[in-house]
Amino acid sequence: MAVKRLREHGLQSERLLWPTKGPGVFEREVTELEGSLGLTTLGKAIAWSQTKSMWPDTFGLACCAIEMMAIVSARYDIARFGMEAFRSSPRQADLLIVSGRVAQKMAAPLRQIYDQMLEPKWVIAMGACASSGGMFNNYGVLQGVDKIVAVDIYVPGCPPRPEALMEGIVRLHERVLAGIPPAYEARGVAS
Numbered sequence: 001m002a003v004k005r006l007r008e009h010g011l012q013s014e015r016l017l018w019p020t021k022g023p024g025v026f027e028r029e030v031t032e033l034e035g036s037l038g039l040t041t042l043g044k045a046i047a048w049s050q051t052k053s054m055w056p057d058t059f060g061l062a063c064c065a066i067e068m069m070a071i072v073s074a075r076y077d078i079a080r081f082g083m084e085a086f087r088s089s090p091r092q093a094d095l096l097i098v099s100g101r102v103a104q105k106m107a108a109p110l111r112q113i114y115d116q117m118l119e120p121k122w123v124i125a126m127g128a129c130a131s132s133g134g135m136f137n138n139y140g141v142l143q144g145v146d147k148i149v150a151v152d153i154y155v156p157g158c159p160p161r162p163e164a165l166m167e168g169i170v171r172l173h174e175r176v177l178a179g180i181p182p183a184y185e186a187r188g189v190a191s
Contacts (some may be wrong), residue, residue: 008111014122026159030044034041042179043118043179044179047176047177047179048177050069050094050120050176051081051082051173051176051177052081052082053082054081054082054083054092054094054095054169054172054173054176055076055083055086055087055092055093055094055095056083056084056086056095056096056097056117057086057088057089057090057092057093057097057113057117058086058097058099058128059096059097059098059099059110059113060097060099060100060189061098061099061100061101061102061103061106061130062099062100062101062151063100063159064099064100064126064127064129064130064159064160065099065100066128066159067099067159067160067161067162067165068097068099068126068165070079070162071162071165071166072086074084075162076162076163076166078166081169081173083095083169086100087131090113090114090116090117091117091118093121094118094119094120094121094122095113095121095122095124095172096113096117096121096122096123096124096149097124097126097165098110098123098124098125098126099118099123099126099127099128099130099151099159100126100127100130100132101129101130101134101136101141101142102129102130102141102142102145102148103140103141104139104140104141104171106142107142107147107148107151109147109150110145110148110149112126114148114149116130119182120182120185121144121182121184122152122153122172122182122183123149123150123151123152123153123183124151124152124153124154124155124165124168124169125145125146125151125153125154125155125166126145126155126159126160126165126168127155127156127157127158127159127160128156128157128158129141130142130144130145131144131145131146131154131155131156135158135160149184150182150183150184151183152175152182152183153168153169153171153172153175154168155167155168
């Protein structure tokens with residue numbers, strides 16, 4: 001009777017009645033089989049392939065761009081993440097790295113480049129200026145790139161070191177693998 005009530009409430013495993021009892025023989029065999037065959041879903045395979053071929057387009061505007069350029073060097077080797085070279089065309093890129101302060105006059109070109117990128121697309125705001133305007137709290141500088149485009153990852157610092165940008169890229173890959181949609185989908189922003 002207790003098992004029937006548990007199943008009615010959505011609990012399917014009888015093992016929940018005996019928390020000290022480990023997994024059964026069938027559950028162990030299924031786990032071993034999944035490990036040896038490499039079973040996955042189509043969505044997980046697509047997310048994995050997206051993280052292995054995420055091509056960045058740079059939007060370097062100030063001192064943060066120097067730190068961003070360093071991740072292509074042999075010391076940081078962005079190629080190990082499938083990001084062999086920065087793309088010069090937004091139509092070939094799916095990751096936009098905005099580094100440095102964005103002047104009001106650059107807001108329209110930034111949005112145009114973002115709109116030309118194919119979906120799915122992601123944005124990293126690198127540095128304090130791209131994230132919040134930084135120390136430039138005036139009418140000439142955009143107070144955060146998220147006013148123009150949907151941002152997925154914020155990398156803090158003034159300027160952030162290349163290691164911080166690499167950490168942001170790794171965090172973005174984790175989000176993609178977890179199935180978290182890009183920021184423009186989550187915000188409901190039409191692109």
